[in-house]
Amino acid sequence: MSEGTPLLAAELMHRLERLQLISRARAAGLSHGERRSRQHGASTQFADYREYAFGDDPRLVDWNVYGRSGHLFVKLFEDEALLAVHLLVDVSRSMDWGEPNKLDAARRLAAALGYVALARFDRLYVAPLDEDVGPTLGPLWGRDQAAKLLEGLAGWRARRATDLGRALGGYAGSTGRRPGLAIVISDFLSPTWEDGLRALLRRRHELAVVHLLCPEEVRPGGPGALWAGPGEELRLIDRETGRHVEIHLDAPALDAYARRFAEWAGAIERFCAHHGAAYCRVDSDATLETTCFETFRHRRVLA
Amino acid sequence: MTFLVPLGLLALLSIAVLVLFYLLRVRYRDHEVGSTYLWAQLTRDLAVHEPWQKPRVSVLMLIQALLLAGLALALARPALVTGAAERVHAVVVLDGSASMSATDLAPSRFERARARAREVVGGLPDGSTGTVILAAAGPEVLAAETSDRARLLAAIEGARPTDAPGDLGPALRMAVALARGRANGQVHVFSDGAFRAPDLDASGVRVFYQPLAGGGDAAMDNRAIVAIDARPEPQNRRRYQAFVRVQSYATQPTEAVVALRADDRLIDSQTVQLAPGGSESLIFADLPLDARVLEARLLDHDALAADDRAWTVLERREPIQVLLVTRGNLFLERVLSLIPDVEPFRVPPRRLGAIDDGAYDTIVFDGIVPDVLPRRPTLIVNHQDSPFLPVRGLIRRPGALVGQADDPLLRYVDLRDVRVARLADVTPPGWARVVAEADGHPAILAGEPEGRRTVVFLFDLQSSNLPLSASFPILMTNVLGYLEPPRALEQPVVHPGAALRVAPQPQTEEIRLEGEGSVLQRLKPTTPPLALDAPTRVGLYTISQLAAGKVASVEPFAVNLTDAEESDLRARTLALPSDDQARSAGLPGSRELWPLLVVAAAGVLVGEWWWFHRRA
Numbered sequence: 001m002s003e004g005t006p007l008l009a010a011e012l013m014h015r016l017e018r019l020q021l022i023s024r025a026r027a028a029g030l031s032h033g034e035r036r037s038r039q040h041g042a043s044t045q046f047a048d049y050r051e052y053a054f055g056d057d058p059r060l061v062d063w064n065v066y067g068r069s070g071h072l073f074v075k076l077f078e079d080e081a082l083l084a085v086h087l088l089v090d091v092s093r094s095m096d097w098g099e100p101n102k103l104d105a106a107r108r109l110a111a112a113l114g115y116v117a118l119a120r121f122d123r124l125y126v127a128p129l130d131e132d133v134g135p136t137l138g139p140l141w142g143r144d145q146a147a148k149l150l151e152g153l154a155g156w157r158a159r160r161a162t163d164l165g166r167a168l169g170g171y172a173g174s175t176g177r178r179p180g181l182a183i184v185i186s187d188f189l190s191p192t193w194e195d196g197l198r199a200l201l202r203r204r205h206e207l208a209v210v211h212l213l214c215p216e217e218v219r220p221g222g223p224g225a226l227w228a229g230p231g232e233e234l235r236l237i238d239r240e241t242g243r244h245v246e247i248h249l250d251a252p253a254l255d256a257y258a259r260r261f262a263e264w265a266g267a268i269e270r271f272c273a274h275h276g277a278a279y280c281r282v283d284s285d286a287t288l289e290t291t292c293f294e295t296f297r298h299r300r301v302l303a
Numbered sequence: 304m305t306f307l308v309p310l311g312l313l314a315l316l317s318i319a320v321l322v323l324f325y326l327l328r329v330r331y332r333d334h335e336v337g338s339t340y341l342w343a344q345l346t347r348d349l350a351v352h353e354p355w356q357k358p359r360v361s362v363l364m365l366i367q368a369l370l371l372a373g374l375a376l377a378l379a380r381p382a383l384v385t386g387a388a389e390r391v392h393a394v395v396v397l398d399g400s401a402s403m404s405a406t407d408l409a410p411s412r413f414e415r416a417r418a419r420a421r422e423v424v425g426g427l428p429d430g431s432t433g434t435v436i437l438a439a440a441g442p443e444v445l446a447a448e449t450s451d452r453a454r455l456l457a458a459i460e461g462a463r464p465t466d467a468p469g470d471l472g473p474a475l476r477m478a479v480a481l482a483r484g485r486a487n488g489q490v491h492v493f494s495d496g497a498f499r500a501p502d503l504d505a506s507g508v509r510v511f512y513q514p515l516a517g518g519g520d521a522a523m524d525n526r527a528i529v530a531i532d533a534r535p536e537p538q539n540r541r542r543y544q545a546f547v548r549v550q551s552y553a554t555q556p557t558e559a560v561v562a563l564r565a566d567d568r569l570i571d572s573q574t575v576q577l578a579p580g581g582s583e584s585l586i587f588a589d590l591p592l593d594a595r596v597l598e599a600r601l602l603d604h605d606a607l608a609a610d611d612r613a614w615t616v617l618e619r620r621e622p623i624q625v626l627l628v629t630r631g632n633l634f635l636e637r638v639l640s641l642i643p644d645v646e647p648f649r650v651p652p653r654r655l656g657a658i659d660d661g662a663y664d665t666i667v668f669d670g671i672v673p674d675v676l677p678r679r680p681t682l683i684v685n686h687q688d689s690p691f692l693p694v695r696g697l698i699r700r701p702g703a704l705v706g707q708a709d710d711p712l713l714r715y716v717d718l719r720d721v722r723v724a725r726l727a728d729v730t731p732p733g734w735a736r737v738v739a740e741a742d743g744h745p746a747i748l749a750g751e752p753e754g755r756r757t758v759v760f761l762f763d764l765q766s767s768n769l770p771l772s773a774s775f776p777i778l779m780t781n782v783l784g785y786l787e788p789p790r791a792l793e794q795p796v797v798h799p800g801a802a803l804r805v806a807p808q809p810q811t812e813e814i815r816l817e818g819e820g821s822v823l824q825r826l827k828p829t830t831p832p833l834a835l836d837a838p839t840r841v842g843l844y845t846i847s848q849l850a851a852g853k854v855a856s857v858e859p860f861a862v863n864l865t866d867a868e869e870s871d872l873r874a875r876t877l878a879l880p881s882d883d884q885a886r887s888a889g890l891p892g893s894r895e896l897w898p899l900l901v902v903a904a905a906g907v908l909v910g911e912w913w914w915f916h917r918r919a
Contacts (some may be wrong), residue, residue, distance in 0.1 A: 094337035094338040097337035098337060099334070101336070187337065217341075234332055237334065243339060258339065260341050
């Protein structure tokens with residue numbers, strides 16, 4: 001990503017304000033009594049209004065406001081408004097690769113999802129992941145914090161290798177953050193991805209997985225990718241570890257890779273399905289609009 | 304079809320080496336990926352980490368194998384047997400004489416000759432052999448008999464014309480001898496015909512003469528300096544005048560401007576009107592007193608440059624410095640002072656050790672003979688007993704001297720009335736000749752012991768009537784002329800490629816022939832004289848003699864064309880004998896296919912390039 005290019009265009013930000021993150025907790029409309037009992041000291045004190053969105057409890061609609069303005073608004077009480085959204089973004093060296101660059105794509109996705117959360121007055125936490133969890137940004141709340149969010153995302157640099165198990169486990173184990181909607185954006189090219197996701201689930205986070213890959217990883221035989229011609233000898237050098245793998249790249253090798261890829265991506269998707277988590281596979285060459293308004297909506301991440 | 308070099312098929316083994324390279328799979332292209340997490344698990348299935356792989360069919364490998372096969376077949380020189388009697392042995396004779404440098408045929412006659420010779424060699428049937436001879440001052444074989452066409456062409460390419468007068472006779476006789484008795488022996492002569500037809504027996508050999516004279520106006524335009532000389536002026540022998548003769552070969556009256564340079568300094572120029580085919584002489588007087596080399600030059604360019612310049616060397620005599628070692632001899636002192644160009648110095652014998660005798664041209668010993676003679680020309684008068692020439696005794700009143708009539712020392716000398724009172728009795732050594740004798744005893748000896756000219760008078764001048772005779776000064780002049788340090792070169796002006804005779808001085812250790820700014824030849828002196836070939840290009844050269852690491856003398860000499868036959872560029876008709884019936888019974892011929900294979904291999908190479916870059 002070139003310096004100075006905004007992560008989110010103003011026009012897109014305006015359109016994103018119409019969306020909100022889908023959370024089972026929000027859809028379930030948890031009773032105040034239950035929240036109070038779980039979160040000591042919380043109250044039902046009125047906090048703000050926001051526009052009605054799909055999934056909101058119709059009982060919370062302020063009909064007086066509707067009578068005056070003709071628009072549906074729901075009343076927000078402090079414990080309901082502050083849905084904790086945890087954006088966990090893989091910034092390892094494997095992400096800083098590909099054409100288009102996966103880390104750039106991850107930043108834009110995080111910016112979009114984070115802005116949706118801020119616009120909906122969710123309590124937002126954003127953390128970079130590599131070998132471990134990095135400094136967490138947040139909690140952020142309200143659109144006024146968008147600049148801080150975008151500035152924080154732009155400052156991330158890929159420096160280390162991936163260990164999703166350790167990084168997500170570290171984030172889940174840290175105290176002081178309420179469980180909420182944990183959105184993990186990563187290429188999941190880490191053998192410990194399952195451990196990491198399980199750690200979040202154990203902490204009662206609601207999980208959404210954004211599986212971000214570049215076209216060459218999905219189709220190494222595609223145009224402009226590894227595939228230069230039949231029978232080529234390649235030494236593939238791992239960007240994170242420097243280790244190399246020597247392969248004879250031909251049609252059988254590509255078929256074998258395709259099978260291995262499908263098996264691996266299917267395993268992640270099946271894990272998510274089994275644990276009620278949303279799973280979205282996103283290619284780094286997909287536009288942000290397509291991802292937000294089609295993929296995320298289709299996969300029930302955004303509404 | 305047959306293979307002329309079957310061993311070339313061994314190159315097919317290179318295909319096995321190529322396949323081996325593909326099996327070894329030694330070259331990988333590095334490619335960075337985000338992670339090898341997925342690929343690492345594939346290597347077990349694909350087993351690509353093994354050094355030996357099952358060969359996969361690769362288009363590139365097939366193309367490269369095809370290329371190698373084509374080249375291997377080309378190395379074996381496959382040929383189609385034609386069955387015709389085509390092979391020949393061709394001897395190419397290139398005329399490299401001066402007239403071949405004429406530019407009436409652009410760029411020159413010689414270049415045209417080379418081009419035609421190349422055509423002949425290029426058109427020789429496969430399996431033919433050839434020889435290339437350059438004919439200039441003498442025949443020079445540039446390429447001995449070979450079937451390697453590239454070598455023949457390289458020899459033709461390397462041939463250079465000379466400025467030497469042409470004499471194709473020896474070259475043609477050599478060529479005919481080389482071609483005779485061979486299957487289809489041929490001699491191809493490329494010449495402008497500027498030579499006399501040699502007496503040639505060409506039986507059994509076909510001689511093809513390719514005339515190269517352009518003729519026409521360009522050839523007619525030539526003017527030449529055909530003679531140059533310099534001589535002392537009759538009134539003042541220390542001054543010189545130059546004589547230059549210019550010849551025109553034009554069919555129209557023309558004029559020429561002749562410039563004369565002395566030691567590369569322009570002295571004078573004269574314009575001369577020339578009748579068609581006529582010649583004119585020019586005299587340049589008042590030349591500088593110290594001039595040593597004269598150059599005459601025609602200022603207008605014409606068809607032949609080699610005859611537009613000519614040089615001559617002035618034989619200017621320096622005074623001969625003569626050291627007279629004597630206790631006093633009025634006759635000798637007087638006669639030496641009378642001889643022109645002689646500068647005498649006298650020293651008593653007791654001071655001889657303090658004198659550098661190397662600084663004198665000639666040493667005269669009177670009544671004394673040192674044990675070791677200096678390495679200079681020496682005259683001994685009144686010889687005394689010495690290791691150099693032992694004296695057995697004295698012969699008293701031996702009678703009148705009798706000289707050898709044809710001895711140059713006695714030219715114009717009459718010894719009939721000359722008598723001596725006493726004569727040293729010696730046995731003439733091997734190096735000496737007897738110039739004069741009395742009663743059968745040698746009286747005057749001359750020779751060159753150890754390369755040093757020496758004359759010995761075996762009597763005392765003061766006890767003889769010789770100094771009183773009219774022949775005495777003549778005899779002494781002849782003696783000093785004989786003893787004078789000789790010029791290294793017998794002829795200071797020669798034709799290109801002519802024999803050059805060099806007589807080195809006794810102390811000379813090395814002789815250098817220099818010209819065109821560099822040393823052309825180095826020689827060690829041998830007992831006289833040395834013979835070497837003069838340069839084949841016209842110009843001014845020098846012969847330097849080195850003694851004790853220093854240059855002892857430098858003598859210029861000129862190489863001039865001055866040959867009317869070469870300067871006459873008119874087209875000549877020349878009939879060379881040829882045996883047109885000479886053909887052999889025939890050997891099977893063949894047509895080689897390797898050029899086609901090389902072209903095909905080049906095509907395959909282009910195909911490989913295209914294939915490789917199409918993938919990239």
